Amino acid sequence: MPELRVGAKLLQVAEQANLLDALLVGGIAVPYSCRAGSCHACLVRCLAGEPLDLQPEALAADKRAEGWRLACQCQVGGDLQVEPFDPQRDGLAARVVGLDWLSPSVLRLRLQPERRLRYQAGQHLLLWSADGVARPYSLASLPGEDAWLEFHLDCRQPGAFCDAARRLQLGDGLRLGELRGGALHYDADWQARPLWLLAAGTGLAPLYGVLREALRQEHRGAIRLLHAAHEPAEHYLAGELQALAAEHAQLQIELVTAAQLPAALAELRLVSRQTLALLCGHPTTVDSFARRLYMAGLPRSQMFADLFLTRM
Structure with a gap:
């Protein structure tokens, strides 16, 4: 059986097992959301070995070259050593500069990143709460015009990130993960x-x-x-x-x-x-x-x- 190493932990996993499932069963706290390769919450970096990637086009070439893979889209075919995305180490710090309810269920969150973020209208970004909950949200702000990154959070239903967002205050810190370009854009x-x-x-x-x-x-x-x-x-x-x-x-x-x-x-x-x-x-x-x-x-x-x- 292939061996999967994460830090000091060594796991025995079935061949062709889904990498995300193997990590979760082994007690490794890897966040995930869609399991479809869209949200990028389950990013891991391969330090040794190479999994079978079922959706290589889901990651940019530079991210793949750095060893990053989406755990939900990978199968373990041999011995493998990985490290999950660490928002403190790998993410970008941002500060809450705006919080207001646009409707009974929609919370507008505005963030100021520690350095300027290049993006286009229609893209989405992975947000990490202080307690390590990750969730992708689309950007409602306009680059070059808005001085902040703006997100509209649907809080009608309970959820780990929305529950954390309800407790946010101005000046609180969040971490930003990967910026993604979806299908929405203007040409x-x-x-x-x-x-x-x-x-x-x-x-x-x-x-x-x-x-x-x-x-x-x-x-x-x-x-x-x-x-x-x-x-x-x-x-x-x-x-x-x-x-x-x-x-x-x-x-x-x-x-x-x-x-x-x-x-x-x-x-x-x-x-x-x-x-x-x-x-x-x-x-x-x-x-x-x-x-x-x-x-x-x-x-x-x-x-x-x-x-x-x-x-x-």
Whole structure:
């Protein structure tokens, strides 16, 4: 049986065992969230040996060259020595500079990193609480314009990170993990094309950043943003969005509840084959967005989606 070494601990594991499972069974505290290679909470560095990586493209080439792997996507094929990502050693320090409730369930968290972080609208970042809980969150801030990193935390359901976030105070420290580029972005070549932004819940966060990036780049095509929330009080950026619409004639804002969403989607009509759609939220809602857009005539290749996966 292959041997898996972590620090002074030596584990005997079955060949082809999932690396994350082997670590957890062996009592090694490795955080994880999606188990799909998306959140990057389960980063480990290989010090000796090489696991079978089922999703090598999920990590940037420079990270792979440094030995980093996603434990959830690796199988143990031989003797292996790894060290889990240590937020104190490997992460970037950040300080809480803003905390406020945008709605009964959405907490806006603003962080100031100890050094400037280069990112693009629509990307997401791994946040580590002081007690070692890791969770990926999309950036709602706009680089070059906002002086902080902004995140919108959905606290409707209990969760380890949300519970920790409720206890945060101004000046508290967090650690930042890997910055990830998802499917959501704005391309300058899109300026004349109609743009549809469809969000559910806090899936609005990255699209708010993308929207402001599009407007900053003087997007000329029509922009339609639809936000679906459980109830009217959860349209947590309604004021900001309406203010942007008042300043930009090409921007249309639609705020619908979950009960109103099927009717709103049924009314979607494609006015141009050049339309691009950016979708974000819970997988079930994003799937309903995508199916309706496809039925309306929008090719899948013109849809860009990020899913907010729940922990498995």
